[in-house]
Amino acid sequence: MNDGVISQVDQPRLNPMFRFQWEKAQDCYVLLYPEGMIQLNGPAGEIMALVDGKRSVADIIITLEQKFRDAGDLTEDITGFLGDAYAQHWITL
Amino acid sequence: MRSTGSPCSARPSLPTEVKPHGQPLWLLAELTYKCPLQCPYCSNPLDFSDYSSELSTQQWLDLFQQGRELGAVQLGFSGGEPLVRQDLKQLIGGAHEMGYYTNLITSGVGLNADKMADFRDAGLDHIQVSFQASDESVNNMLAGSEKAFQQKLNMAKEVKAQGYPMVLNFVTHRHNIDRIDRIIELCIELQADYVELATCQYYGWAHENVEQLLPTRQQLEHAEQVTNRYRQQLEEAGNPMKLIFVTPDYYEERPKGCMNGWGQVFLTITPDGMALPCHSARMLPIEFPRVTEMSLQEIWDQSPGFNYFRGDDWMQEPCRSCDEKDKDFGGCRCQAYMLAGDMHAADPVCGKSPDHHKIEAVRQRSETVRNDSSAFVYRNTRNSRIFARG
Ligand code: SF4
Ligand code: SF4
Numbered sequence: 001m002n003d004g005v006i007s008q009v010d011q012p013r014l015n016p017m018f019r020f021q022w023e024k025a026q027d028c029y030v031l032l033y034p035e036g037m038i039q040l041n042g043p044a045g046e047i048m049a050l051v052d053g054k055r056s057v058a059d060i061i062i063t064l065e066q067k068f069r070d071a072g073d074l075t076e077d078i079t080g081f082l083g084d085a086y087a088q089h090w091i092t093l
Numbered sequence: 094m095r096s097t098g099s100p101c102s103a104r105p106s107l108p109t110e111v112k113p114h115g116q117p118l119w120l121l122a123e124l125t126y127k128c129p130l131q132c133p134y135c136s137n138p139l140d141f142s143d144y145s146s147e148l149s150t151q152q153w154l155d156l157f158q159q160g161r162e163l164g165a166v167q168l169g170f171s172g173g174e175p176l177v178r179q180d181l182k183q184l185i186g187g188a189h190e191m192g193y194y195t196n197l198i199t200s201g202v203g204l205n206a207d208k209m210a211d212f213r214d215a216g217l218d219h220i221q222v223s224f225q226a227s228d229e230s231v232n233n234m235l236a237g238s239e240k241a242f243q244q245k246l247n248m249a250k251e252v253k254a255q256g257y258p259m260v261l262n263f264v265t266h267r268h269n270i271d272r273i274d275r276i277i278e279l280c281i282e283l284q285a286d287y288v289e290l291a292t293c294q295y296y297g298w299a300h301e302n303v304e305q306l307l308p309t310r311q312q313l314e315h316a317e318q319v320t321n322r323y324r325q326q327l328e329e330a331g332n333p334m335k336l337i338f339v340t341p342d343y344y345e346e347r348p349k350g351c352m353n354g355w356g357q358v359f360l361t362i363t364p365d366g367m368a369l370p371c372h373s374a375r376m377l378p379i380e381f382p383r384v385t386e387m388s389l390q391e392i393w394d395q396s397p398g399f400n401y402f403r404g405d406d407w408m409q410e411p412c413r414s415c416d417e418k419d420k421d422f423g424g425c426r427c428q429a430y431m432l433a434g435d436m437h438a439a440d441p442v443c444g445k446s447p448d449h450h451k452i453e454a455v456r457q458r459s460e461t462v463r464n465d466s467s468a469f470v471y472r473n474t475r476n477s478r479i480f481a482r483g
Contacts, residue, residue: 017258017286019194019218025116025164032194034219034260034287037118037166089333 005086006057006079012091013053020048031090038090047081051091057082114403116164117360117393120193121171121372122153124181125364128174129202132264137173146365150180152384154187156362159389161191165360168193173364176203182215189216196221201248209248209255220252223262224276249283260287265316266306267459273316277323281334290320291339307459310344343452347417348424348440355402355422360393368392370399373427377436402426409437411445 006012014020019032029045031038040048046067050060061078065071085091125147126137148156157168168188175181176199188195197212201222209220224245252259261283263269263276273290280288292308308316320338327334342349352359352371361369366384369375382396393399401407405418412423423429424440432441433448441448 016256021192023164023166025166030166032166032218034221034258035119035167035169035196037194 006082006093008056008058008061010057010082010093011053011055012051012057012060012082012086012093014048014051015089015092018090020051043077044081047078048085048090051082114394114399115354115357117160117358117389118165119167119169119359120157120160120165121169121359121361122156122175122184123171123173123361123363123372124153124175124178124184125173127177128172128200129177130174130200147178148362148364148366148384150183152366153184156384156389157184157188157191157193160360161193163390163393166192166194167196169196169198171198174200174203176208182208182211185212185217186215189218194218198223201245204244204248204251206251206255209251209257213255213257217257219258219260221260221262222249222252223264246283249285253284258286259283260289261285262289262291265290265292265308267308267312268306270308270312270316273319274323277320277336281327281332285334287335287337289337289339290316291337292341307341307343307455309459310456313340313344342425342428342440342442343456345442346444348421348428348442350421351425351440355426356393356399357403360389368396368398370402371427376427377430379436407437409435409439411443411447412439415445 017033021030021032022028023030023039026039028042029040029048031040031048046064047060050063055063057079060082061075064078065074068074082091086093126145128135128137160168170181170184175197178184181197185195185197195216195218197217197220199220199222212220222245249259249261261280263280265273265276269276270292276290277288292306292313317338317340320336324336327336356370359371361372361374362384363369363375367375368382368384368389374381379398379401381398382392384392387396402422405413405422408418408423412418421440421443424443426436426440428440428442429438430436432451433439433446438448439446441452443449
């Protein structure tokens with residue numbers, strides 16, 4: 001995985017190539033790009049919904065840990081996903 | 094919206110079985126058949142000059158709304174040349190407000206910086222500019238226009254300058270494919286985000302011109318090698334530009350899963366309001382529904398045209414008993430119709446098709462035929478009248 005690329009102080013932002021939105025018909029968050037669509041699963045959508053160029057990775061982790069109290073420590077999942085998202089050019093740091 | 098002409102108010106019973114299908118994620122709005130260019134591989138119908146009526150602004154907006162309710166999320170404005178429509182900005186604005194990702198698919202002719210900025214304000218997400226070659230003379234020869242190339246270059250630069258994501262589409266064929274390195278260099282220089290290097294599908298005008306378009310196997314292999322080399326270079330340089338290389342199915346032994354399955358993902362609406370499961374399906378002897386006579390939901394879910402090739406009950410041998418039928422759905426129906434003379438047949442691209450020798454013969458001819466641009470049948474109204482029925 002790509003941990004190591006992402007640090008807690010990074011403030012990820014959406015690559016302007018993509019548009020992020022909730023799709024009622026798919027019942028999930030999606031990333032739209034020229035002539036294509038990526039359907040995000042529940043956790044991925046929750047993380048991307050917090051990516052705004054201002055929140056740091058640490059903020060995103062705290063916010064989601066508060067929202068999903070039963071899930072325990074989410075640091076690894078979230079940094080792992082953001083590392084992949086960065087590798088896919090969905091986000092910039 | 095509906096004018097089925099039925100005298101009673103009860104819903105007519107539907108003769109066709111409704112088969113499992115997905116949502117029309119992709120809506121392609123062919124706004125007009127008008128176009129200033131004359132590409133010899135244009136996918137418009139050969140008899141386009143027969144269909145000159147066009148849907149109104151309000152009709153299009155209403156269709157976009159209906160499509161959105163069915164789950165459509167990508168909207169493509171194409172044609173012909175969509176810029177010919179004076180209400181394009183209004184259509185973009187309406188679609189954007191409905192939540193579509195909006196794509197303008199253009200030759201770039203008729204575009205300028207002001208229009209682009211206007212469209213951006215209206216909410217246009219992406220502009221795809223199509224090129225015929227990196228070489229000005231070949232490009233102009235193919236587009237049948239002298240000024241076209243310089244205009245395209247300028248427009249591609251402007252697309253980037255205005256912050257749009259940019260897809261450059263190069264139609265490759267035997268006249269330009271040997272220069273694929275220059276095509277890619279040009280794309281790097283223009284800072285494209287995605288580059289599609291695709292040989293055309295040989296329908297419509299391209300079918301008329303297949304001899305002068307189909308590259309040889311050797312040309313194709315060379316082009317693929319060059320593309321792979323550039324992919325590696327781009328990756329090493331950390332350049333996110335994506336190269337998409339599409340080989341012509343004429344050189345494969347299995348057909349492509351056409352349109353991800355008939356009536357599964359795509360919905361095309363023609364300038365005059367016919368709904369199609371694929372933009373070339375108009376050539377098939379099937380009565381396709383009209384958006385002026387039925388709602389999009391009825392068209393998508395229930396119309397005989399959209400249910401015609403859903404599932405696999407319609408298949409013949411060798412497809413019927415083939416264990417790959419879920420992968421390629423028997424291939425392209427238009428190709429089966431054109432080459433095997435039966436739209437229910439296996440796509441002749443398939444090595445198992447009894448008509449496969451026809452594809453092999455075209456391949457073989459490509460080895461000996463001489464490049465001759467004067468042999469092209471250009472897509473224009475004069476030539477279209479020759480193909481038109483009326
Ligand atoms: S393929 Fe060429 S001729 Fe056909 S609509 Fe596009 S630009 Fe016009
Ligand atoms: S026989 Fe039909 S289903 Fe099987 S691979 Fe060929 S085209 Fe596809």
